Amino acid sequence: MRLRTTRGIVEADRAVACAGLHSDRLARLAGAPAAPRIVPFRGDYYLLRPGRSDLVRGLIYPVPDPRFPFLGIHFTRRIDGAVWLGPNAVLALAREGYRRTDLDPRDLFETLAFRGFQTLAAKYWRTGADEMVRDLRKSSFLASLRAYVPELTETDLLPGPSGVRAQAVGAHGEMLDDFAFDTVGRLLNVRNAPSPAATSSFALARVFADRLDALD
Ligand SMILES: Cc1cc2nc3c(=O)[nH]c(=O)nc-3n(C[C@H](O)[C@H](O)[C@H](O)COP(=O)(O)OP(=O)(O)OC[C@H]3O[C@@H](n4cnc5c(N)ncnc54)[C@H](O)[C@@H]3O)c2cc1C
Incomplete structure (x- = not known):
């Protein structure tokens, strides 16, 4: 070769x-x-304010939804004691789009023109819209977190890192x-x-x- x-x-x-x-x-x-094909989904994390890390002493995961390979928002206590909250999952406008404003016209066009993505979007537009709201409104993100840790308040959430998930999608829209x-x-x-x-x-x-x- x-x-x-x-x-x-x-x-x-x-x-x-x-x-x-x-x-x-x-x-x-x-x-x-x-x-x-790969459809990129950005996932953002918040960091739990260090003084509040006693609220999360282990890993907290939701029961997975078998329709979606995304794990859902969860709590990760890392070995250094920091606690990561998230991630959400929103369509990334660029394959290497780690920020909300990152946009690559070629990447975006390829995604939107892909029949598999169109099928997926038509089927799950509601879930996608919910994720976008959670992306834009910290209070919605907080509400998802409070399902597990009701004591959390908005000031406990500090901006954290982001990742992009390479989601493989089949020709008929299956994830x-x-x-x-x-x-x-x-x-x-x-x-x-x-x-x-x-x-x-x-x-x-x-x-x-x-x-x-x-x-x-
Ligand atoms: C937010 C987030 C959290 C995650 N958490 C976990 C976790 O806790 N545990 C876990 O096991 N997994 C986790 N994963 C999943 C894990 O990151 C992936 O499953 C894994 O990285 C996939 O490995 P890979 O080698 O296929 O791809 P990658 O790790 O993405 O590696 C691909 C490599 O190929 C290189 N590359 C790309 N294009 C080219 C090219 N044209 N020429 C040469 N090189 C190229 C890239 O630079 C990169 O280094 C997480 C993913 C995300 C997004």
Whole structure:
């Protein structure tokens, strides 16, 4: 295999393409089918004011909604004692759109023109609208948090970091919640590696290595 990169050509016997938010683009470039495609969803966190961290002494998770692969707003007490609250899930206007105002016309056009996204949006517009309200109104975010910790007040919430979830969406608008692989020759495309892919990265590496071994 010859991989053309910004640092020159790399020759390899086999390769794994695992490009997160750009994984569908790399797969397409290699000749794989267009779907599933990546639709980026931004997730924002608030930080719990440090003096109030005694309110959350462990991890607090909602019961998952099986229709959505998003976990939902939860409470994460980290090893340094900081508590993260969130994330929500709103359509990102850019694949690398970590701020509300980030917009990439090509990314946005690709998302809106994708039939799978149109089907998804038509089906779940109500949930999407609720998420957007929660994104814009701190009081709505707080209301979701108070379902678990009623003592929380608006002043307990400080601005926190954001992440962008690479959500793989199929041609008929289905949100993939499992790993998605395809191969082109001796290239293994990892199109969807959802959470907890980071936590499970060593186990996943073994799966990839086995799949590479099986390629002719
Ligand atoms: C807010 C948030 C919280 C999460 N929390 C957890 C958690 O607690 N536990 C957990 O296990 N998982 C969590 N996840 C999920 C986890 O981050 C992903 O499952 C995991 O990162 C997927 O790994 P990946 O290698 O497929 O993609 P990534 O980690 O995104 O890696 C892709 C890499 O490819 C590179 N790349 C992209 N395009 C190209 C290109 N054209 N050429 C070369 N390189 C390229 C990128 O720079 C990047 O380094 C979370 C995700 C989000 C968004």
